[in-house]
Amino acid sequence: MSDEGFDEWLHAFVADDGYYVECGNGHGHLPPRRVCPDCGSTEFSEEELPESGVVETITTVHVPAPAFEADAPYDTAVVDFGPARITGIVVDAEPGTVEIGDEVAADVGASETTGKDVLVLRPV
Amino acid sequence: MSGVRVAGVGLTHFGSHPERTGRDLFAEAALAAKEDAGVPLSDVEQLNVGNFAGPLSEGQGHLAPLLAEAAGLTCPATRYEEACASAGVAVREGVRTVRSGEADVVLAGGVERMTNHDTPEVTESLAIAADELFEVRAGVTFPAAYALMATAYAESFDVEEDDLKRDLANVASKNHDNAIPNEYAQYQRELSVEQALDAPPVAEPLGLFDCCPITDGASAIFLVSEAYAAEHDLGAEVAVVGTGQGSDRMALQDRDHLARTPAADDAAAMAYDDAGIDAGDVDVAEVHDCFTIAEVLAIESLGFYDPGEGLGAARRGETRADGDLPINLSGGLKAKGHPVGATGGSQIAEMTRLLRGDHPNSDNVEDAEVGVTHNAGGTVASAVVHVLEVAE
Numbered sequence: 001m002s003d004e005g006f007d008e009w010l011h012a013f014v015a016d017d018g019y020y021v022e023c024g025n026g027h028g029h030l031p032p033r034r035v036c037p038d039c040g041s042t043e044f045s046e047e048e049l050p051e052s053g054v055v056e057t058i059t060t061v062h063v064p065a066p067a068f069e070a071d072a073p074y075d076t077a078v079v080d081f082g083p084a085r086i087t088g089i090v091v092d093a094e095p096g097t098v099e100i101g102d103e104v105a106a107d108v109g110a111s112e113t114t115g116k117d118v119l120v121l122r123p124v
Numbered sequence: 125m126s127g128v129r130v131a132g133v134g135l136t137h138f139g140s141h142p143e144r145t146g147r148d149l150f151a152e153a154a155l156a157a158k159e160d161a162g163v164p165l166s167d168v169e170q171l172n173v174g175n176f177a178g179p180l181s182e183g184q185g186h187l188a189p190l191l192a193e194a195a196g197l198t199c200p201a202t203r204y205e206e207a208c209a210s211a212g213v214a215v216r217e218g219v220r221t222v223r224s225g226e227a228d229v230v231l232a233g234g235v236e237r238m239t240n241h242d243t244p245e246v247t248e249s250l251a252i253a254a255d256e257l258f259e260v261r262a263g264v265t266f267p268a269a270y271a272l273m274a275t276a277y278a279e280s281f282d283v284e285e286d287d288l289k290r291d292l293a294n295v296a297s298k299n300h301d302n303a304i305p306n307e308y309a310q311y312q313r314e315l316s317v318e319q320a321l322d323a324p325p326v327a328e329p330l331g332l333f334d335c336c337p338i339t340d341g342a343s344a345i346f347l348v349s350e351a352y353a354a355e356h357d358l359g360a361e362v363a364v365v366g367t368g369q370g371s372d373r374m375a376l377q378d379r380d381h382l383a384r385t386p387a388a389d390d391a392a393a394m395a396y397d398d399a400g401i402d403a404g405d406v407d408v409a410e411v412h413d414c415f416t417i418a419e420v421l422a423i424e425s426l427g428f429y430d431p432g433e434g435l436g437a438a439r440r441g442e443t444r445a446d447g448d449l450p451i452n453l454s455g456g457l458k459a460k461g462h463p464v465g466a467t468g469g470s471q472i473a474e475m476t477r478l479l480r481g482d483h484p485n486s487d488n489v490e491d492a493e494v495g496v497t498h499n500a501g502g503t504v505a506s507a508v509v510h511v512l513e514v515a516e
Binding site (some may be wrong): 003006007029030049056057058060061062063065066067068069071074076077078084085086087088089094096099100118119 | 137238243244245247248257258259261262263264265267270272273275279281291324325326327328329330375376378380382494
């Protein structure tokens with residue numbers, strides 16, 4: 001199954017071309033969007049996402065859903081990239097070691113359980 | 125506009141009943157509500173039933189006519205789904221229907237069958253109440269989502285992790301204490317603060333006893349017009365005087381603040397305005413403590429505490445059974461149990477019993493006149509608040 005808009009957005013991180021969509025009034029969101037939930041604007045452009053963002057909150061998951069069974073324990077974080085926030089799984093760091101305020105970059109990795117593409121966050 | 129009375133309430137035991145079908149659970153609750161109300165089933169003009177995961181847990185869609193049939197009803201029937209707020213919405217729409225004069229008798233409630241699947245499968249089905257693309261695919265489970273909120277709360281209000289965990293353990297311990305005398309509760313047993321703190325982690329900082337259990341159960345409420353109650357000489361001394369609902373962005377990442385629940389702020393403001401009360405008038409509340417941090421966020425959204433001040437309420441004793449504002453005298457979702465699609469109706473049933481004086485914990489709120497229920501869906505992307513009052 002493909003998810004138009006989302007799939008292109010996710011895979012852009014592979015080529016370091018991560019982006020967000022910005023409405024006519026400057027509100028940043030993740031695609032697909034037709035209407036800005038902040039202001040109702042229907043004009044959007046793709047804009048380059050900053051290369052790294054700051055961890056705003058994080059948890060170490062010990063009891064996963066079946067789709068991440070082999071990945072646990074893992075850290076999931078919500079990261080502020082400025083114009084938009086992104087949620088992803090932290091890789092390249094021991095679970096529980098990345099903290100609020102740390103800088104991370106977004107990339108695409110694979111779930112150890114299913115092999116499916118996952119948005120991952122790497123400490124920078 | 126017609127006033128709305130709660131003529132009767134019915135509950136199944138909340139617990140592990142893996143062999144029982146959803147239809148059987150709901151029929152038991154509906155018949156219990158009928159007995160409590162003294163209203164014949166033939167007078168029911170509409171069934172509103174909440175259910176979240178029936179299509180996943182039982183392979184059963186199109187639930188409402190099936191549940192009407194199971195309960196012996198022939199009226200129009202509709203299923204409402206707003207995740208864990210499903211029954212809250214079902215009750216709210218029932219209240220609005222009776223108020224509008226379109227019906228004198230509405231049966232509202234909900235049902236969920238959960239323990240017929242193992243924990244990983246239930247974890248997966250509950251996660252569909254989060255944003256599938258941006259959260260579930262990033263490994264966010266429901267405990268993880270609330271853990272992200274708990275961590276953000278501690279960061280926002282400068283709380284040390286150990287203090288956060290201890291205050292949350294106090295919420296769990298309090299709600300277990302409240303559940304002990306409640307015959308409908310899944311866990312009628314004590315949980316000490318130390319036991320809660322020693323539990324294995326689920327999604328840090330939340331441990332096993334910060335999380336509500338997986339529960340089977342059903343709830344049913346007879347909502348009637350004041351005129352119907354008077355004409356049939358029903359006791360029905362509890363009135364639903366306020367109803368409110370709010371929505372928020374689905375994914376946490378799209379919210380202005382990760383440690384607040386503005387959908388519940390909005391639902392509370394709407395319900396209080398509807399009832400002509402403010403937060404200070406509330407004597408007792410049942411709130412949606414699917415995780416211990418959720419109770420903290422709820423009592424802040426309901427205006428009982430300023431943001432950042434609700435965390436220590438259970439530890440300080442203020443929200444305990446003998447405190448100034450008892451919260452979750454039923455045991456809450458944490459200890460009474462959380463059959464997802466039934467919970468919003470269960471809260472109304474428990475509050476009605478508390479205000480009528482026939483709840484095992486009613487003695488703690490003998491003089492209570494105003495009770496509030498707070499039912500939330502997902503990470504509070506949906507919230508429903510009701511105000512109940514002793515009418516006479």
